[in-house]
Amino acid sequence: xxxxxxxxxxxxxxxxxxxxxxxxxxxxxxxxxxxxxxxxxxxxxxxxxxxxxxxxxxxxxxxxxxxxxxxxxxxxxxxxxxxxxxxxxxxxxxxxxxxxxxxxxxxxxxxxxxxxxxxxxxxxxxxxxxxxxxxxxxxxxxxxxxxxxxxxxxxxxxxxxxxxxxxxxxxxxxxxxxxxxxxxxxxxxxxx
Amino acid sequence: xxxxxxxxxxxxxxxxxxxxxxxxxxxxxxxxxxxxxxxxxxxxxxxxxxxxxxxxxxxxxxxxxxxxxxxxxxxxxxxxxxxxxxxxxxxxxxxxxxxxxxxxxxxxxxxxxxxxxxxxxxxxxxxxxxxxxxxxxxxxxxxxxxxxxxxxxxxxxxxxxxxxxxxxxxxxxxxxxxxxxxxxxxxxxxxx
DNA sequence: ATAGATTGTCTAGCGATGCTAGGATCTATC
DNA sequence: GATAGATCCTAGCATCGCTAGACAATCTAT
Numbered sequence: 001x002x003x004x005x006x007x008x009x010x011x012x013x014x015x016x017x018x019x020x021x022x023x024x025x026x027x028x029x030x031x032x033x034x035x036x037x038x039x040x041x042x043x044x045x046x047x048x049x050x051x052x053x054x055x056x057x058x059x060x061x062x063x064x065x066x067x068x069x070x071x072x073x074x075x076x077x078x079x080x081x082x083x084x085x086x087x088x089x090x091x092x093x094x095x096x097x098x099x100x101x102x103x104x105x106x107x108x109x110x111x112x113x114x115x116x117x118x119x120x121x122x123x124x125x126x127x128x129x130x131x132x133x134x135x136x137x138x139x140x141x142x143x144x145x146x147x148x149x150x151x152x153x154x155x156x157x158x159x160x161x162x163x164x165x166x167x168x169x170x171x172x173x174x175x176x177x178x179x180x181x182x183x184x185x186x187x188x189x190x191x192x
Numbered sequence: 193x194x195x196x197x198x199x200x201x202x203x204x205x206x207x208x209x210x211x212x213x214x215x216x217x218x219x220x221x222x223x224x225x226x227x228x229x230x231x232x233x234x235x236x237x238x239x240x241x242x243x244x245x246x247x248x249x250x251x252x253x254x255x256x257x258x259x260x261x262x263x264x265x266x267x268x269x270x271x272x273x274x275x276x277x278x279x280x281x282x283x284x285x286x287x288x289x290x291x292x293x294x295x296x297x298x299x300x301x302x303x304x305x306x307x308x309x310x311x312x313x314x315x316x317x318x319x320x321x322x323x324x325x326x327x328x329x330x331x332x333x334x335x336x337x338x339x340x341x342x343x344x345x346x347x348x349x350x351x352x353x354x355x356x357x358x359x360x361x362x363x364x365x366x367x368x369x370x371x372x373x374x375x376x377x378x379x380x381x382x383x384x
Numbered sequence: 385a386t387a388g389a390t391t392g393t394c395t396a397g398c399g400a401t402g403c404t405a406g407g408a409t410c411t412a413t414c
Numbered sequence: 415g416a417t418a419g420a421t422c423c424t425a426g427c428a429t430c431g432c433t434a435g436a437c438a439a440t441c442t443a444t
Contacts, residue, residue, distance in 0.1 A: 007420095036402060046423045048404075057402065112362065113305075120363045148376065155365050156356070156373050160348070163355030170304065171312045173347050181348050184340065188381050199391095228431060238394050240433075249431065 015053045017043050019063045026064070026106035031114060034060075055117075062116030068107035069128040072100050073135040080139045087192040093139045094161060094182050101165040112162060133158070145191030153189075160185055207245045209235050211255045218256070218298035223306060226252075247309075254308030260299035261320035264292050265327040272331045279384040285331045286353060286374050293357040304354065325350075337383030345381075352377055 021042045025034050036057060040047040054060050079096040083089040101108040110116055111129075119125050133154070140157050141150035164181060167173045173181075213234045217226045228249060232239040246252050268288055275284040293300040302308055303321075311317050325346070332349050333342035356373060359365045365373075 035400080037400090047402090048424095049422070051403070052421085112358075112364065122366075152369060152372060152376065155359075155369075156352070156376050159355030159359050159365070159373075160352035161355070162359055163351030163353070164348070166304075166358065167347075167351050167354055172304065173351070174314075177344060177347075180344060181351070184344065184348050227429080229429090239431090240395095241393070243432070244392085 011053075014043070014045075014049075018050060018053055018060065019067060022060050023064045023067070023107060023110075026110070027104065031061070031106060031109060058115055058117040061110045061114050062118050064107060065110040065114075065116045065118060066126055066128045068104060068111050069126075069132040071104075071107075072097075072111075073128065073132040075100055076132070076135040077138070080135075086139075086142050087186075087190060089139045090143055090190045090192075091182070091186050093136070094157075094186055097136075097161050098165060098178060098182065101169075105169060108165065113166070140190075143190040143192055148191075157185075157189055160189070203245075206235070206237075206241075210242060210245055210252065211259060214252050215256045215259070215299060215302075218302070219296065223253070223298060223301060250307055250309040253302045253306050254310050256299060257302040257306075257308045257310060258318055258320045260296060260303050261318075261324040263296075263299075264289075264303075265320065265324040267292055268324070268327040269330070272327075278331075278334050279378075279382060281331045282335055282382045282384075283374070283378050285328070286349075286378055289328075289353050290357060290370060290374065293361075297361060300357065305358070332382075335382040335384055340383075349377075349381055352381070 018039070022034055022039055025039065025042065034057075036047050036050055039060075040050055043049075050060070054063065076093055076096055079092040080089050083092040118129065120129065136158055137150060137154045140154045144150045144153035164173070164178070164185075168175065168178065210231070214226050214231055217231065217234065226249075228239050228242055231252075232242055235241075242252070246255070268285055271284040271288040272281050275281040310321065312321065328350055329342060329346045332346045336342045336345035356365070356370070356377075360367065360370065
C-alpha cells in the first residue's frame, strides 16, 4: 500500500506544480503566454502529462480560479474581522476586493473573465466560489437595508465592484480615482 | 475621376459587408466562430482581402465595437428623451443599457470584453466611445448629488451596470432578478 | 484596338496553438 | 531477473491568424 500512497502523493504534488506554474506564468506574462508547450517545459514534463491531470487548458484555468477564490475569501474575511462596525467593514471589504484584483490580475481573470469551465449560480457551483460569495454576504448582508434581500444586495454590490475592476483594468476608466469611487459606492449603497 | 470614385465606393461597401458579416456571425455563433477563413468565405472573397481592409482580426472586432457604441448611444438618448423627470430617465437608461447588452451580446463583448485595439479614457479614444459615455453622462450627471463630480458618478454607475451585464451573462448571477437589481441600483445611487 | 503598367485577388504555405495516438521506457511484483 | 502493467514521450493532426508571391483583371496611353 505504501507504494501506491507514494505515487498518489507524487501525482498530487505534480498537479499542484502545474497549477502553481500556470498561475505564475499567467501573472508574469498574461494568460496568452500560458501555452501547453511552455507550461509543459516549465514543469519539466511533456505536454501529454498535462492532459493526464486536466481535461484541457480550460480546466487548468479553472483550477487557478478555485485557488484564487479560496484566497480571496480568506483575504476578505481577514479585513472584515479586523474592522470595527458595519460601515468600516464594508469599506475595508470593498478596498480588499479591488486590491486583490489589482494584485492578482491573472487569477481574477481566471475567476471571472476567462472560461474555466466552472458552473455558477446553481447547485453545481464549486465550494470555493460559493464560499467567496458567502464571505461577501457576511459583511454586506448587514448593510442591505430594511426590506432588501441580503443576497440581492450582495449581488448588486459585487457587480459594482466587479465592474470597477474590469473597466479599470481594461483602461476604460481613468486610473487614480479608485479611492473616491469606492467611497461613493459605499456611501450610497450601504445603509448604515 | 468617376472611376476612382466608383472603386472607393465599392471598397467602402465591401468594408461594411465585412463588418456586418463579422457582427452577424458573432451574434449567431459567438466570436470564436468568427475565423478569418469563415469570414472570408461568407463575404465570398479570399482571406487576404480582409487584410487589405483591416490590420487583423482585432481591428475587425474594433470596427464592430465602434458601430455598437454608436447604436448604444442612440438607444440611450432615445429612451432618456422619452422619459419624464430625472428619476424616470435614470431608470429607463439603466434598463436600456442592460437591454442593449442582452440583445447584442457579441457587440457588447467587442466593446468591453474583447481586445479591439481601441484606446480608452484618453484623448485617443475614438469618437463613438466618447459619445456613448457622454450619453450616459447627460442623464446620470443630473442625479449625481451635491458635491459629487458628475463624471465620477457616471463612472461608478456605469461600472455597476457593466458588472451586472458581465456577471449575469457569465452565469455568475442567477437570472430573473434583473429588474429588482436595477431598481435597487437606481434607488440607492441616484440622488433624485 | 492593343501593349504596357498598375491594381487587385487568389493560391499556397508559415509558424503557433490545443490536443492525441501509439510506441518506448521505466517500475513493481513474482 | 523476467514479465506485466503503469507511465511517459515523440511525433503528428487539425485549426488558427497572417503573409509572400504568383496570377489575373483593369486602366492608361499610344
